[in-house]
Amino acid sequence: MKIQNSPVSDRLPPNQQLAAPGKWPVVGEKAPAETNQPWSLTIDGQVCQSLTWTLEQLLAMPMQEITTDLHCVTRWSQYDLQFRGIPLLSLLEQANLQAPGKFAIFHARSDRNHTTSLPLADLGELKPWIVFYHNQQPIESRHGGPIRLLVEGRYLYKSLKWLERITITEEDQLGYWEGEAGYHNHGDPWKEERYFLPGLNHAQLKQAMESRDLANGKFSGLHAEGMNLSQLNAEKAILRNANFDRCQLTGANFSQSNLSNAKLRGADLRNVNFTSADLEGVDFRGADLRGADFTNASLIAATFTHQPGMEAADEWNPAQIDNTTKLPPEEELEEQLTPEQSHFLRCKF
Numbered sequence: 057m058k059i060q061n062s063p064v065s066d067r068l069p070p071n072q073q074l075a076a077p078g079k080w081p082v083v084g085e086k087a088p089a090e091t092n093q094p095w096s097l098t099i100d101g102q103v104c105q106s107l108t109w110t111l112e113q114l115l116a117m118p119m120q121e122i123t124t125d126l127h128c129v130t131r132w133s134q135y136d137l138q139f140r141g142i143p144l145l146s147l148l149e150q151a152n153l154q155a156p157g158k159f160a161i162f163h164a165r166s167d168r169n170h171t172t173s174l175p176l177a178d179l180g181e182l183k184p185w186i187v188f189y190h191n192q193q194p195i196e197s198r199h200g201g202p203i204r205l206l207v208e209g210r211y212l213y214k215s216l217k218w219l220e221r222i223t224i225t226e227e228d229q230l231g232y233w234e235g236e237a238g239y240h241n242h243g244d245p246w247k248e249e250r251y252f253l254p255g256l257n258h259a260q261l262k263q264a265m266e267s268r269d270l271a272n273g274k275f276s277g278l279h280a281e282g283m284n285l286s287q288l289n290a291e292k293a294i295l296r297n298a299n300f301d302r303c304q305l306t307g308a309n310f311s312q313s314n315l316s317n318a319k320l321r322g323a324d325l326r327n328v329n330f331t332s333a334d335l336e337g338v339d340f341r342g343a344d345l346r347g348a349d350f351t352n353a354s355l356i357a358a359t360f361t362h363q364p365g366m367e368a369a370d371e372w373n374p375a376q377i378d379n380t381t382k383l384p385p386e387e388e389l390e391e392q393l394t395p396e397q398s399h400f401l402r403c404k405f
C-alpha cells in the first residue's frame with residue numbers, strides 16, 4: 057500500500073484548496089516581453105560589483121532537484137511540483153552584497169516591468185531558488201521559463217516569472233501585485249498573509265500610502281515594513297499591531313494615534329510627533345528617536361532595548377535616544393515600563 061506523505065491538513069495552508077491532480081494554472085502575465093535579446097540574469101545595486109550571467113552560464117552551474125508545494129493567493133495549491141535549479145544565495149554570494157542593502161527587488165522581462173521583493177534578512181530561512189526545469193524539461197514560457205524565481209514558504213506571487221534582474225536596495229519597493237492588488241508584502245501562506253489589510257478597499261489604501269495620509273483612518277495590522285513614509289500624516293489613526301519595521305518615518309505625525317503593539321524596530325523616527333499617542337507594547341528597538349516627541353504619550357510595556365526573556369535570535373540594537381528626545385517625566389516612565397527599560401531611558405536623561 058502506498059503511504060501518503062503527510063495528512064492533507066498538515067500540508068494545506070488555511071483556506072487553500074487543492075487543485076485537480078497534475079493541474080498547474082497560469083496566473084498573471086502569460087508571456088514575457090518580446091525582444092531579440094538573449095536571456096541573462098543581472099545582480100546590481102548595493103553590491104561590490106554588478107554581475108551578469110548568460111542563460112548558458114547559469115545552465116552550466118551545478119543544479120539541485122527541488123520538490124515543492126505551490127500556494128497561490130487565489131486559493132489554489134498544488135503538491136509535489138518538480139523543479140531543477142540553483143540556490144539564489146549562491147549567486148548573491150558571488151556578487152558580494154554591500155551595506156546598506158536590505159532588500160532584493162526582482163525584475164521580470166515583462167511589458168509592465170513586473171517586480172516583487174524580499175527582505176535580505178528573510179533569505180537565509182526561505183532559501184529561494186532560481187529554477188530552469190520542471191519535470192526534467194525546460195520550464196514552459198507561460199510558467200516563467202527560461203529563468204524563474206521559486207520562493208517556497210510564500211504565496212506564489214513572490215515567485216517571479218522571467219527573472220532578468222535582481223537589484224539590492226536599502227529601501228523596499230512594493231512589487232506589482234503587492235501594490236496593485238494589495239497582496240501582503242510578507243505573504244506567508246501558513247499565517248494567511250494574503251492581503252495587506254483584510255477588509256480594506258485596496259484602492260483606498262494605495263491612495264492613502266501614496267499620499268502619505270493615514271489621518272483618522274483605521275489601519276490595524278498594516279504591514280508597511282521597509283517603506284519610505286517620511287512626513288507621513290497619521291494623526292488620530294488606528295494602527296494597532298501595525299508593522300513599520302525599518303521604515304523611513306522622519307517628521308511623521310502620529311499625534312493621538314493608537315499604535316498598540318506596533319513594531320517600529322530599526323525605523324528612522326527622527327523628529328516624529330508621538331504626542332498623546334497610545335504606544336502600549338510598541339517595540340522601538342533599533343529605532344532612531346532623536347528629536348522625537350513623546351509628550352503625554354502612553355508607553356506602557358514599550359520596549360527600547362533588549363529585554364531579558366526575549367529570544368536571543370530576536371536581537372536588535374538599543375533605540376537611539378539623546379537630549380533632543382522629549383520623553384514623559386521619569387516617574388511616569390517608571391510606572392509604565394519594566395525596570396530594565398526605564399533604567400535604559402533614565403541613563404539618557
Ligand SMILES: Nc1nc2c(c(=O)[nH]1)N[C@H]1C(S)=C(S)[C@@H](COP(=O)(O)O)O[C@H]1N2
Pocket residue numbers: 080081082083084085128129164166170198199200212213214215216217218233
Ligand atoms: N512576471 C510575472 N511573474 C509573476 C506573475 C506575473 O503576473 N508576472 N504573477 C505571480 C502570481 S500572482 C502567481 S500566482 C504566479 C503564477 O505562476 P504560474 O502562472 O506559473 O502558475 O506567478 C507570479 N509571478
Ligand SMILES: [Mo]
Pocket residue numbers: 083128129130212213
Ligand atoms: Mo497569485
